[in-house]
Amino acid sequence: MNLSIRSTIFFSVLFIICSTETSNLRVTRGIGLKLNNTGICEIEVPVVSILPPELKHTAGSIRGNGTNPAYSKIKLCCTGYKQAAHSPFHCVPDCPNGCGLGNCTAPNVCSCNKHAGIGPDGKCITVCPKGCLNGQCYGAFCNCNPGFTIAPNNNYCIKGCNKNCGPGGQCVANNQCKCQTGYQLNSHGTCAMICDNGYKVVGNACEPICGGGCVNGECVAPNQCKCNPGYTMQLGACVPKCVNPCYNGVCSAPNVCTCKQGYVKDNDNPRSNRCIAYCAHGCVNAVCSAPNFCICKQGFRKESKGSNVCVKA
Numbered sequence: 064m065n066l067s068i069r070s071t072i073f074f075s076v077l078f079i080i081c082s083t084e085t086s087n088l089r090v091t092r093g094i095g096l097k098l099n100n101t102g103i104c105e106i107e108v109p110v111v112s113i114l115p116p117e118l119k120h121t122a123g124s125i126r127g128n129g130t131n132p133a134y135s136k137i138k139l140c141c142t143g144y145k146q147a148a149h150s151p152f153h154c155v156p157d158c159p160n161g162c163g164l165g166n167c168t169a170p171n172v173c174s175c176n177k178h179a180g181i182g183p184d185g186k187c188i189t190v191c192p193k194g195c196l197n198g199q200c201y202g203a204f205c206n207c208n209p210g211f212t213i214a215p216n217n218n219y220c221i222k223g224c225n226k227n228c229g230p231g232g233q234c235v236a237n238n239q240c241k242c243q244t245g246y247q248l249n250s251h252g253t254c255a256m257i258c259d260n261g262y263k264v265v266g267n268a269c270e271p272i273c274g275g276g277c278v279n280g281e282c283v284a285p286n287q288c289k290c291n292p293g294y295t296m297q298l299g300a301c302v303p304k305c306v307n308p309c310y311n312g313v314c315s316a317p318n319v320c321t322c323k324q325g326y327v328k329d330n331d332n333p334r335s336n337r338c339i340a341y342c343a344h345g346c347v348n349a350v351c352s353a354p355n356f357c358i359c360k361q362g363f364r365k366e367s368k369g370s371n372v373c374v375k376a
């Protein structure tokens with residue numbers, strides 16, 4: 064009985080036996096139990112199946128050591144393992160493609176030697192800085208031959224694009240980019256995000272468009288600005304807010320009043336929100352009530368029309 068053929072139907076989980084009657088032969092499917100981490104599996108098979116042909120007629124008189132006397136426990140290499148050469152009960156991990164410059168350390172897993180890395184078919188190949196598949200190694204990087212592109216996370220080159228397919232794309236053969244869902248080819252031939260109306264691609268995201276821009280604010284939705292702190296929306300623009308209204312001035316920045324022409328800050332209170340009229344030549348016996356306009360104090364009259372000097376009435 065060739066055990067390696069039978070082993071192809073064993074799996075490394077707790078064993079279950081299911082038997083079916085086919086003509087007068089009992090066919091058994093065993094699901095093996097993986098014994099610790101040796102790669103050895105124990106399964107139960109009908110006693111008759113492990114007897115040599117000339118002894119098969121004695122099967123009925125032989126008690127197997129399985130949970131049922133008609134069955135015996137035998138040890139095999141688990142799926143993913145193979146019997147080591149010259150060592151009947153030593154099972155080693157199997158890498159069917161081989162490992163090239165490395166060793167098979169688990170089923171289908173190669174551990175690569177120094178300066179080797181996993182290549183396109185799972186085998187270990189020479190990588191930078193010793194060499195590059197389909198390219199030349201410069202320093203620690205592979206410079207790929209024309210028509211080849213660097214493999215993701217690996218120091219070798221695969222057939223593919225010379226161009227960059229963008230964050231949402233993958234290079235497929237012949238310099239073509241395949242875009243993943245949510246991305247489409249843009250005019251540069253790379254995969255860019257598909258954005259809803261009113262949004263544009265910025266980096267790898269869709270950002271809203273505010274036609275007029277958002278001075279002193281931030282565009283938070285199409286044509287919708289959110290004003291920066293200290294600013295408030297007025298007639299579609301973010302304007303500074305002054306907690307105390309500006310007298311004879313304009314609110315030019317948050318809580319900053321700038322005096323209108325002809326007005327100056329009151330020197331007695333330069334940080335107030337109030338600007339006072341400025342009379343360039345001063346006012347004699349009068350007060351400056353508007354830019355360059357003096358009003359006489361009580362009991363005085365203007366020396367002449369428009370003068371800044373008042374005399375006793």
Ligand SMILES: *[C@@H]1O[C@H](CO)[C@@H](O)[C@H](O)[C@H]1NC(C)=O
Nearest residue numbers: 098099100101102103105138
């Ligand atoms: C694993 O199981 C095998 C077979 O039962 C046994 O011979 C071996 O000593 C066990 N190894 C460990 C590390 O438990």
Ligand SMILES: *[C@@H]1O[C@H](CO)[C@@H](O)[C@H](O)[C@H]1NC(C)=O
Nearest residue numbers: 113127128129135136137138
């Ligand atoms: C059970 O019987 C089989 C077949 O005779 C033998 O190879 C195996 O070593 C036995 N197992 C135990 C645990 O005795």
Ligand SMILES: *[C@@H]1O[C@H](CO)[C@@H](O)[C@H](O)[C@H]1NC(C)=O
Nearest residue numbers: 164165166167174175176177
């Ligand atoms: C692979 O096995 C060989 C021989 O046992 C050993 O010299 C080498 O260091 C192993 N390589 C790795 C990466 O484990």
